[in-house]
Amino acid sequence: MTMTSEHSASSTGQEAREIDAVVVGAGFAGLHMLYKLRELGFSVQVYEAGGGLGGTWYWNRYPGARVDVKSMYYNYSFDPELEQEWEWTEKYPPQPELLRYINHVADRFDLRKDVRLRTRVTAAVYDESAARWRISTDQGEVVSARFAIMATGCLSVAKMVEVPGIEAFRGRSFHTGNWPEGDVDFTGRRVAVIGTGASGVQVIPLVAEVAETLTVFQRTANYVLPAHNHTIDPEFQRAIKSRYRDVRKANRESSFGIAQPEATKGALEVSEEERNAFYRRVWEDKDSELVSMLVGFTDILADEAANETAAQFVRDRIAEIVTDPAVARILQPSGYPFGVKRPCLGTNYYETFNRPNVRLVDLRATPLTEVTESGLATTEENFEFDDIIYATGYDAMTGALDAIDIRGRGGVSLREKWAGRPVTYLGLAVAGFPNLFTITGPGSPAVLSNMLVSIEQHVDWVADAMDRMRSEGVTTMEAEADAEQEWTRHVDEVGDMTLYPKADSWYVGSNVPGKPRVMYAYIGGVGAYREKCDQVAADDYDGFTLTR
């Protein structure tokens, strides 16, 4: 920690309502931040662009949307009564249930009154003389806040295809991450889905069941494991609830925010029979998790030969399920390791390609060239559709922050500062941007974990810091440039020890043309990362400059 003592006076020019903190976003992160800060007696205004609460779970209403983390682990832990009283119905809760849960929490803790919906924050400008953030919205509102907390989500800015003609299409167009409210019926229609990531994998089987035809446009085949979703066993729910504190602790100390038995051996240290028996158990076990296969051996994420054994196991299953060998070959992922481009959980995913009304188009062989008035064109063929579903992903981790004109000391914009690559201290703070915090920001474990575990950790850390600042008379807290550089180097170093950089994926920014190719999340483990953050706080915020 460095202490300085610059005095500040308010000089915002135009009158603006003064509050302690603005929180941008009313998803899981923003609502928890609001709850914590209000408990501590801070005045807070939350702004949310959506027409309702829920962030990701407000926008992602597409058929089949559900989370890939077990319901019992994907919920708030901050209130012992809340976690006991809420009853989950499925292993992996569907979007409507998650949205009901979020709205229940908002009502239970009376959170709505501090949330302004349908209001997008457009700018956050730091006034150095006042040591305050001036926040503007698209509704013409301006507030002055001591703290600006970005709970803007890691996957909230939709990415479209890069070919021309999107506007020309005369049918209905949807993006999975920006789905309209109300029922969308695909019965008897000719539907296209572009994209086979986690969203595409969920939407494809359900649309196929009702559409006249479904044409899936795949660029990169994914590794899709069976979800084995099922109604939740009441005994399991009771058992978890009876030892929730231990469960939470184990999740917080784990690698991915979901506690798993510790692997002790590498995949190549055991016989082929033993290895495949393990993969088979995970594949068939109705209680397995998305990460089970990733952490079953010590080296799956670090050694290419070890990784290939898991990759081949999945390819072999695809060949067993898909009846047309040519289609199976297109669906079999190759050329990048298993698990380091987000693997998916599917329900009847590969089986769907056996349906007579489903066709798979391999965009590697015949790239997309245009969206036309009546459908899509590839280098080989023109297709006619009634509906196009873009399951084409997001400008992840930085997109939502870049969308706001954030200006720190000296009017420097965050966008410009991050033009070469994002740099943060712990994924929480940025040098030159005092009192601005990024919940699950780039450089933190964020998307490489159970998001609820990571969100709660950041929210608690930020709330504690603000509380301590207030009691110790500290006005601003700012990441130091050296600490930021050092942390960013560490994020890269740890990333380079794994196979993550070997795949094109949104984890490394390569899905967005021109975006810097770096590790956007920290793969050092949720538990180790938490210890680091706690140590920084215990060392009087080592790496931050505190100003009185």
Ligand code: NAP
């Ligand atoms: P994504 O993983 O980025 O997948 C996007 C898909 O669209 C990819 O198959 C991609 O192909 C394709 N695509 C993108 N641009 C294209 C273009 N110009 N032409 C052709 N194809 C194109 O996005 P997502 O499926 O929305 O998932 C994003 C993340 O959200 C997930 O990884 C996950 O973390 C989260 N999510 C979670 C759940 C869940 O928990 N169940 C569900 C949905 C989403 P390439 O691979 O070749 O780029």
